[in-house]
Amino acid sequence: xxxESNPDSKNSFKTTTSQxxxxxxxxxxxxxxxxxxxxxxxxxxxxFGRVYLxxxxxxxxxxxxxxxxxxxxxxxxxxxxxxxxxxxxNSNLNHNHILRMYxxxxxxxxxxxxxxxxxxxxxxxxxxxxxxxxxSEAISSNFIFQLIQxxxxxxxKKIIHRDIKPENIMIxxxxxxxxxxxxxxxxFGWAVKHDINTSRKTGCGTxxxxxxxxxxxxxxxxxxxxxxxxxxxWAVGVLAFELSSGISPFNKGQDDMTKKxxxxxxxxxxxxxxxxxxxxxHKVLDKNPHKRLSLDAMMAHxxxxxxxxxxxxxxxxxxxxxxxx
Numbered sequence: 074x075x076x077e078s079n080p081d082s083k084n085s086f087k088t089t090t091s092q093x094x095x096x097x098x099x100x101x102x103x104x105x106x107x108x109x110x111x112x113x114x115x116x117x118x119x120x121f122g123r124v125y126l127x128x129x130x131x132x133x134x135x136x137x138x139x140x141x142x143x144x145x146x147x148x149x150x151x152x153x154x155x156x157x158x159x160x161x162x163n164s165n166l167n168h169n170h171i172l173r174m175y176x177x178x179x180x181x182x183x184x185x186x187x188x189x190x191x192x193x194x195x196x197x198x199x200x201x202x203x204x205x206x207x208x209s210e211a212i213s214s215n216f217i218f219q220l221i222q223x224x225x226x227x228x229x230k231k232i233i234h235r236d237i238k239p240e241n242i243m244i245x246x247x248x249x250x251x252x253x254x255x256x257x258x259x260x261f262g263w264a265v266k267h268d269i270n271t272s273r274k275t276g277c278g279t280x281x282x283x284x285x286x287x288x289x290x291x292x293x294x295x296x297x298x299x300x301x302x303x304x305x306x307w308a309v310g311v312l313a314f315e316l317s318s319g320i321s322p323f324n325k326g327q328d329d330m331t332k333k334x335x336x337x338x339x340x341x342x343x344x345x346x347x348x349x350x351x352x353x354x355h356k357v358l359d360k361n362p363h364k365r366l367s368l369d370a371m372m373a374h375x376x377x378x379x380x381x382x383x384x385x386x387x388x389x390x391x392x393x394x395x396x397x398x
Contacts, residue, residue, distance in 0.1 A: 105178035105187065110138060121145045126190065136175065139186040146184065155262060156184065162232060163261045170223035172243050172259035191243030193254040200239055206319035210350055212253050213316035214380035219256035220309060221377070225368050228302050235263040236278040237308035239315065267301055274298045280328050281321040282308045285336050285360045292336045303362035309371065310357030317350060318343050322358070349376035
């Protein structure tokens with residue numbers, strides 16, 4: 074294999090298996106630069122950069138390099154501020170269901186993030202590859218079960234993600250507990266450390282997943298958004314609906330119509346949804362953020378408990394009753 078410092082190199086190499094990824098938590102090189110890596114195949118691209126599979130030369134550790142165009146951030150101070158916040162938040166996270174960021178570095182052309190390699194790729198692509206463009210409720214429940222764990226960790230650190238969607242979730246390493254793979258919440262570009270004594274006001278994230286309280290400036294009487302941690306709870310409900318149906322519960326094709334749907338209407342449940350899933354969605358997609366099902370209550374809900382191994386539940390989780398609709 075050729076060693077290249079140019080991230081546009083299209084070299085390919087055999088990746089290690091999940092069992093061979095030894096030392097994942099101990100991979101902490103002390104100096105970062107592009108010469109430390111062998112660059113593999115491109116994994117994707119965006120408006121401001123590209124993503125590559127890579128291997129650290131010394132340890133042969135497989136990772137991902139997310140290379141961002143530095144010129145964009147030099148011209149856009151607000152974008153640089155958001156990136157700095159993302160780096161600060163993500164570099165301090167260490168959880169099995171959050172995509173790990175090992176470090177970052179800057180050269181004359183790029184800001185490069187060194188990220189965990191998720192072997193199974195993006196959840197959205199996995200969803201679209203299903204014959205019916207949807208998962209079974211058992212698989213959907215298993216993914217939501219994992220997401221709840223990630224959010225319990227984040228919210229425990231007073232962090233709101235604010236952009237949960239299938240495109241921002243990666244999947245790795247299929248196992249007995251996780252038959253479709255281990256969920257890894259990623260992309261902390263809109264994440265924020267939240268003071269519980271204040272309310273957030275910025276409208277952000279992806280429209281399909283925005284909660285009603287993030288649309289107060291458009292539809293509410295106060296004309297000002299006021300929200301905090303329950304915005305992520307709402308996104309859990311939207312994701313559960315989408316994974317189980319293949320469609321977004323509020324999307325109407327146009328942004329304004331989608332926002333009106335989020336603000337004023339309840340989603341129409343597909344006929345194949347089970348009573349347990351319908352109940353879960355009714356309780357999570359509550360327009361009132363204060364009445365929305367909490368993460369602990371989600372974990373105890375029959376739709377989650379019936380599809381996941383009993384030994385996987387955190388100590389203290391109790392079984393909840395099902396309200397029929």
